[in-house]
Amino acid sequence: MTPSDHPATLVLGGGLMGLAVAHQLARRGENVQVISRRRSEAAGFVAAGMLAPHAEGLSGPLLQLGQLSLGRVSSWVAQIEADSGLPCGLRTTGIVVPFRSEDERDQYPTAAFGEPLNRAQLLQELPGLAPSWTAGLLFAQDGQIDNRRQLMRALESACVDRGVHFQEGVEVLDLLRDQNSRLKGVRTCDSEGHETSLMCSTAVLCSGAWSGQLLPELPVFPVKGQMLSLQTPRGALRRVIFGPGTYLVPREDGLVVVGATSERDAGFSEGLTPQGQTTLKQGIAALLPEAIHWPPMERWWGFRPCTPDEGPLLGACAIQGLWLACGHHRNGVLMASATSELIADLASGGTPRSDLAALLPSFSWDRWL
Ligand SMILES: Cc1cc2nc3c(=O)[nH]c(=O)nc-3n(C[C@H](O)[C@H](O)[C@H](O)COP(=O)(O)OP(=O)(O)OC[C@H]3O[C@@H](n4cnc5c(N)ncnc54)[C@H](O)[C@@H]3O)c2cc1C
Structure with missing residues (x-):
């Protein structure tokens, strides 16, 4: 089966995490569609791009995730640069x-x-x-890393080169699920106001600060x-x-x-x-x-x-087939390399690296319940 024969995995949000996850999914042979309401509002185009787990004074699992991610940045950037032919501005x-x-x-x-x-x-x-x-x-x-002028553009280009489809200017209105809380698809609205239902069994929630609007049980603000x-x-x-x-x-x-x-x-x-x-x-x-x-x-x-503890939401959630990659607060650029690797492995049915998988309980969506 070629990637386009697979049912598409939907990435909900085309900011930094959406692009990074879509790219890693496409590298694993998945058929990927990114649904992005407004490219320009993404924090990925705003951030200062510091890769700073130590300077930020992080501690506990957040420091561990930051250090693991920092250790992966140069190989992650090398993949993006190879797929896009563009520099990412890592320094x-x-x-x-x-x-x-x-x-x-x-x-x-x-x-x-x-x-x-x-x-x-x-x-x-x-x-x-x-x-x-x-x-x-x-x-x-x-x-x-120069996220505003280089990394985001290189990621977009790498995604397109790897066959990712983009729907820009399209908002996800709702997540559709069956009576067993399995994901069935999403309801979207394009810039002309046309509403459509897109069927899927796997999606990744990467809607940044707006993630709680799609899944109110997520305490993202x-x-x-x-x-x-x-x-x-x-x-x-x-x-x-x-x-x-x-x-x-x-x-x-x-x-x-x-x-x-x-x-x-x-x-x-x-x-x-x-x-x-x-x-x-x-x-x-x-x-x-x-x-x-x-x-x-x-x-x-x-x-x-x-989020309340300033840590991200990663991994599975109450809707089967929906994976979370959101809530990275002030360290999303730093954590994009580890997050995208971890979530792409999980969403494509692979086995994540044990050091990353070991951190999943610390960043699970129900840790405040
Ligand atoms: C001022 C500032 C400085 C920062 N500095 C740093 C730094 O130095 N180092 C660092 O590591 N991190 C930094 N960050 C944090 C980093 O930018 C974020 O953690 C990261 O960009 C989050 O990525 P994301 O993809 O989750 O969200 P975003 O990049 O915000 O992307 C979310 C996307 O989802 C889309 N979306 C939302 N809702 C929907 C919907 N319903 N349907 C379709 N699309 C939707 C939005 O249009 C948006 O494009 C900074 C952030 C800010 C704001």
């Missing part, structure tokens, strides 16, 4: 977390994974850092983030700076991505706000005062898919 710049005291530094949850820095060493890594930062941790193993970019003088910043509330991520071409607000009460309200932009400006000044004079280039916002 191992390392990330520096500054602190106001050595005590604060030594108590950081991931301190054991970093290189401790004193003020002089900090200044070597981050010339121009504000004087209040007296200690730091360098996580040389953490990095970044949006956390809005506003961002901006600055054009730096050449070579002004070598490492990512990850400060409390604000980070600066230098891309290869001299653009620095600055993020991000974390607005839990904003719901899905679109647009920039004066307060959000002021917060970013104050954050830049507190970290790297000279950066306030670097010209701003672009400003944007998006919605992180958050």
Whole structure:
């Protein structure tokens, strides 16, 4: 049987997780269709692209998933680049977390994974850092990827090259199930208002911050983030700076991505706000005062898919045949490589790697019930 003879596996959402899962499914020979309401609203096009399990100070299963994913990023990127012929913008710049005291530094949850820095060493890594930062941790193993301009495009192209079909501008309205809670299909609506039922027995829910709208038992909610970019003088910043509330991520071409607000009460309200932009400006000044004079280039916002414990929802759910790959909050770019491998294995009837499978109970949908 060729992939197009298989009944299609539907991927519900064409953001970062949808594209990454669709690509991995297609690589396993599955016939895949991505249903995507609005490409441009995906957080995959918003994120700063830090690959930062250590700089983020993660702990427990979240740290384990982040570390496993970080370890897989370069081979995952190599697959995407081979299938698309496009670069993804992966960089191992390392990330520096500054602190106001050595005590604060030594108590950081991931301190054991970093290189401790004193003020002089900090200044070597981050010339121009504000004087209040007296200690730091360098996580040389953490990095970044240019998700907005490169990774998302490369994934789209890799998917098409591997035969994935896209329905862009089409919204999934409902999940259809039989009386035994088995998935039967989905009801969709296209941009002209035409409603259709698509039959399927396997689908992957990758609808980001909107996932709870399709399956209300999932406690996924949006956390809005506003961002901006600055054009730096050449070579002004070598490492990512990850400060409390604000980070600066230098891309290869001299653009620095600055993020991000974390607005839990904003719901899905679109647009920039004066307060959000002021917060970013104050954050830049507190970290790297000279950066306030670097010209701003672009400003944007998006919605992180958050859950009560800030961990993703992965694996099976109450509807048989529906797999979950959502709720990655602020670490979805980092976790895309492990998530897509794990979920593509499960949804295609394969056996996932044991280290990833061992984490499934920690990220199951019913862990709050
Ligand atoms: C400001 C900000 C900064 C971030 N920085 C980082 C970072 O530095 N590092 C990191 O690892 N992560 C970061 N993230 C997190 C990361 O972007 C997300 O975790 C990740 O993009 C989630 O991917 P997703 O596919 O689940 O959701 P999305 O990328 O948001 O995609 C969801 C898609 O589903 C579609 N959809 C929704 N409902 C439906 C429906 N009913 N029918 C059809 N389609 C539907 C939407 O149109 C959307 O395109 C950041 C996020 C934000 C907002």
